[in-house]
Amino acid sequence: GQNIDQPTEMTATEGAIVQINCTYQTSGFNGLFWYQQHAGEAPTFLSYNVLDGLEEKGRFSSFLSRSKGYSYLLLKELQMKDSASYLCAVKDSNYQLIWGAGTKLIIKP
Amino acid sequence: IAGITQAPTSQILAAGRRMTLRCTQDMRHNAMYWYRQDLGLGLRLIHYSNTAGTTGKGEVPDGYSVSRANTDDFPLTLASAVPSQTSVYFCASSGTGDTGELFFGEGSRLTVL
Numbered sequence: 098g099q100n101i102d103q104p105t106e107m108t109a110t111e112g113a114i115v116q117i118n119c120t121y122q123t124s125g126f127n128g129l130f131w132y133q134q135h136a137g138e139a140p141t142f143l144s145y146n147v148l149d150g151l152e153e154k155g156r157f158s159s160f161l162s163r164s165k166g167y168s169y170l171l172l173k174e175l176q177m178k179d180s181a182s183y184l185c186a187v188k189d190s191n192y193q194l195i196w197g198a199g200t201k202l203i204i205k206p
Numbered sequence: 207i208a209g210i211t212q213a214p215t216s217q218i219l220a221a222g223r224r225m226t227l228r229c230t231q232d233m234r235h236n237a238m239y240w241y242r243q244d245l246g247l248g249l250r251l252i253h254y255s256n257t258a259g260t261t262g263k264g265e266v267p268d269g270y271s272v273s274r275a276n277t278d279d280f281p282l283t284l285a286s287a288v289p290s291q292t293s294v295y296f297c298a299s300s301g302t303g304d305t306g307e308l309f310f311g312e313g314s315r316l317t318v319l
Contacts (some may be wrong), residue, residue, distance in 0.1 A: 196248030
């Protein structure tokens with residue numbers, strides 16, 4: 098079956114750096130997405146990786162290794178507003194999105 | 207710019223009742239989706255539509271139906287609601303850009319008693 102694994106919850110300190118990992122086993126691969134979802138709100142797009150390597154966008158970076166079925170989202174200079182759930186999703190061979198359950202990130206002052 | 211609008215925002219419904227969740231987008235996106243989100247689970251696809259006039263079944267379609275009469279509207283109907291359909295429902299759309307990222311509505315919280 099198809100599977101996306103990410104930690105359920107992580108805690109980090111304001112101003113620090115945190116890395117959220119995502120491993121996947123899917124039938125085919127056509128891109129990996131990271132979304133941010135604040136409590137009670139809709140998911141919003143953060144990043145997209147389809148080739149191996151690092152994509153940087155401001156304080157957020159996303160890395161992909163297709164051979165390892167692995168991605169991570171790196172958040173730098175953490176702010177309280179970064180407290181949210183981070184969802185990893187992979188587009189499979191049928192171009193359908195398979196979603197992880199999300200990682201709840203708690204930022205402490 | 208409204209993006210995607212869902213209604214109602216929240217609803218409490220008696221089991222056995224019929225309910226339609228409305229979804230409208232103003233981005234002229236061809237593809238639209240309905241997901242449900244439950245605690246501890248990833249978003250699960252209920253139904254999708256790649257273009258007006260066509261629909262398809264997702265991962266958890268039983269008990270739900272959709273229609274796509276035009277590009278903008280994609281309503282989701284629960285013919286006879288059951289308590290297991292208590293969830294948060296998100297409508298989403300995607301365009302034809304490089305990433306095909308999804309744009310989500312604000313969600314409809316449905317409680318079936």
